[in-house]
Structure formats: C-alpha cells, structure tokens
Amino acid sequence: MMYAGSEPADREPDGSARPPLIRELLLVVGLFVVYKLGRQAANGHVDEAYANAGHVWDLERAVRLPAEGAVQDLLLRDETLIHLANTYYATVHFPATALFLGWLYWRRPRHYVWSRRVLAALTGAALVLHLLFPLAPPRLLAATGLIDTGQVYGPTVYGATPSTDSMANQFAAMPSLHFGWAVMVAVGLIVATRSRWRWLWLLHPAVTLLVIVGTANHYWLDSIVVSALLAVALAALRLPRAEPVRAHRPWPSATAMPVAAAVSGTAGPGVLPGPRTRPRSSYLPPGTAGVTGAAETPGAAGTAGTFMTTEISGASEASGASMTAGTRR
Numbered sequence: 001m002m003y004a005g006s007e008p009a010d011r012e013p014d015g016s017a018r019p020p021l022i023r024e025l026l027l028v029v030g031l032f033v034v035y036k037l038g039r040q041a042a043n044g045h046v047d048e049a050y051a052n053a054g055h056v057w058d059l060e061r062a063v064r065l066p067a068e069g070a071v072q073d074l075l076l077r078d079e080t081l082i083h084l085a086n087t088y089y090a091t092v093h094f095p096a097t098a099l100f101l102g103w104l105y106w107r108r109p110r111h112y113v114w115s116r117r118v119l120a121a122l123t124g125a126a127l128v129l130h131l132l133f134p135l136a137p138p139r140l141l142a143a144t145g146l147i148d149t150g151q152v153y154g155p156t157v158y159g160a161t162p163s164t165d166s167m168a169n170q171f172a173a174m175p176s177l178h179f180g181w182a183v184m185v186a187v188g189l190i191v192a193t194r195s196r197w198r199w200l201w202l203l204h205p206a207v208t209l210l211v212i213v214g215t216a217n218h219y220w221l222d223s224i225v226v227s228a229l230l231a232v233a234l235a236a237l238r239l240p241r242a243e244p245v246r247a248h249r250p251w252p253s254a255t256a257m258p259v260a261a262a263v264s265g266t267a268g269p270g271v272l273p274g275p276r277t278r279p280r281s282s283y284l285p286p287g288t289a290g291v292t293g294a295a296e297t298p299g300a301a302g303t304a305g306t307f308m309t310t311e312i313s314g315a316s317e318a319s320g321a322s323m324t325a326g327t328r329r
Contacts (some may be wrong), residue, residue: 035123086153136173186201
C-alpha cells in the first residue's frame with residue numbers, strides 16, 4: 001500500500017480531493033478583499049505607529065539583533081541591485097503566492113486545501129496584529145537612518161505621503177506577510193513534491209527576507225513574529241493523511257475457475273467436479289504391468305519397446321500363417 005506522504009511527484013492528482021473551481025475563486029477573492037479592508041481599517045493611527053516603531057527599534061538593539069542598515073548598505077553598493085530589490089518587493093509577493101495556489105489546485109488538490117487554510121489562518125492573525133499594533137516601517141523612522149529605497153530608486157507601491165496613502169496601509173509592518181507567505185510557499189512546495197531539488201524553494205523566503213530588510217520596509221522582528229504565527233498555524237492545521245491506495249485484486253473469470261479447479265483438484269463454488277482421471281496403468285490390459293514398470297525404469301525403455309514390438313510381430317505372423325493354412329484346406 002502507498003500513503004500520500006510517500007507518493008511520487010509524477011503521480012496523477014486525486015480529482016476527488018479538488019474542490020469546485022468557482023467556489024475556490026470566490027473564496028480566494030473574498031479573502032483578499034478582507035485582507036485589503038483589514039489593512040485599511042488600521043489607518044489613522046499615525047502617532048501610535050511611530051511610537052511602536054521606536055519601541056521595536058530599541059528592543060532589537062537591546063537583544064543585539066543585526067542592524068538592518070548592514071543589509072541596506074550591501075544593496076546600495078550597486079544601483080541595479082537596489083532597483084532589482086525594489087522590483088522584487090513590488091512584483092513577486094502576490095503573483096508568486098497565486099501561482100503557488102493555482103499549481104497546487106491542479107496538481108496536488110489535497111495539498112492545496114491545506115495550504116489555503118494555513119495561509120488564511122496566517123493572514124487573519126496578521127490582520128489582528130495590524131489592528132492591535134500599528135507599526136511604522138524602518139524607512140519612515142528617522143532614528144534608523146535608513147533610506148526609503150522605493151522612493152529614491154524605484155519602483156515603489158507606496159505613496160509619498162504615508163498618512164494619506166489610500167492604496168495601502170504603510171503602518172502595518174508587524175508582522176511581515178511578505179515573508180510569511182514566502183515561507184509558506186516554500187514549505188508547501190517542499191511537502192507537495194519529491195524532487196531532490198525541491199529544497200531550493202527555500203531561496204524564495206531567503207531572498208524575500210533580504211529584500212524586505214534591505215529596502216527598509218520591515219524590521220527583523222516583523223519576520224520573527226510572522227514565523228512564530230506560521231509555526232502555530234502549521235501545528236494546528238496538519239496536512240490530512242490520505243487513504244492508503246490498495247492494489248485491486250480482480251475476481252477470477254468463469255472460464256478460469258474450472259481450470260484452476262482442475263489443477264488444484266477441487267471445484268470452485270457453483271462448479272461441478274469433473275470426472276477423475278484414471279491412472280495410466282489402469283488402461284493397460286492384464287499381463288502388461290511388468291512391461292509398464294520396465295518402461296518407467298531408467299535404461300529399460302528401449303528393452304521394453306523392443307520386447308513389445310517382437311511380441312506384436314510374432315502374433316501377426318502366427319495369425320497370417322493360420323489364415324494361409326485355412327485357405328489351402
């Protein structure tokens with residue numbers, strides 16, 4: 001038997017586990033709308049967001065986390081590199097997650113349902129934190145000394161004035177869903193595939209972490225908190241174990257049953273037993289048992305055959321002589 005945890009990567013998807021497409025599209029769109037509305041609901045807490053940012057920055061220095069500025073300095077060495085980092089931040093987050101869910105839906109339906117539930121739980125918990133703990137990103141906090149690379153080098157998805165930005169909530173840095181979703185994409189693909197190269201999917205969250213910190217959009221603590229939330233979601237929402245795939249054992253056909261019964265000496269249900277086969281020796285006329293025994297003895301087959309031929313020839317000659325004598329008379 002085979003369980004889903006050990007199924008090969010090229011196994012055909014289980015169509016029975018795939019939910020209806022229209023329902024899933026409506027569900028995903030609905031979750032996205034709730035996500036956007038929840039972030040918008042956290043707007044307006046400007047003073048609280050800057051105060052929380054100061055507390056987070058001081059806490060990171062107190063526990064001796066690496067300075068975010070060290071990562072930004074690496075990116076600022078090359079203008080092309082910082083431009084690529086800004087582009088990655090602006091364009092990869094949503095499309096990568098959508099492609100991930102779409103591929104799972106068609107190729108790994110059971111993994112899709114599990115991944116969608118984990119992402120929904122993670123996003124819901126993040127929205128609660130956005131409402132309870134508004135946080136200005138490090139690019140907006142003067143104490144960090146970091147540059148808003150999106151505004152300076154482009155591209156950027158945020159408005160120049162955070163307090164009046166109607167497209168996005170710039171005070172929802174805690175936790176980082178950019179990093180949380182990237183980690184879940186990597187985990188989901190590693191679990192759902194069996195290729196030896198599947199561990200390379202970890203490059204996606206690794207690059208995402210460097211990008212969100214180097215562009216000064218998130219603190220290290222934002223990534224740590226979302227990782228803890230994801231760990232809780234994964235522990236609570238386990239991947240359901242698939243039913244074992246058992247090998248099909250077909251019933252014997254009607255023509256095969258008498259053959260099997262004849263070989264085994266027994267008749268199947270509903271099949272009348274055939275006549276027993278008599279031993280070969282019972283068909284021999286009396287007086288030839290010794291010949292049969294001689295023929296079955298190794299080395300005696302030739303002698304027995306010669307003896308039987310001689311006897312039959314002699315009988316024929318005697319019968320011919322008797323017929324000749326009768327004619328003469």
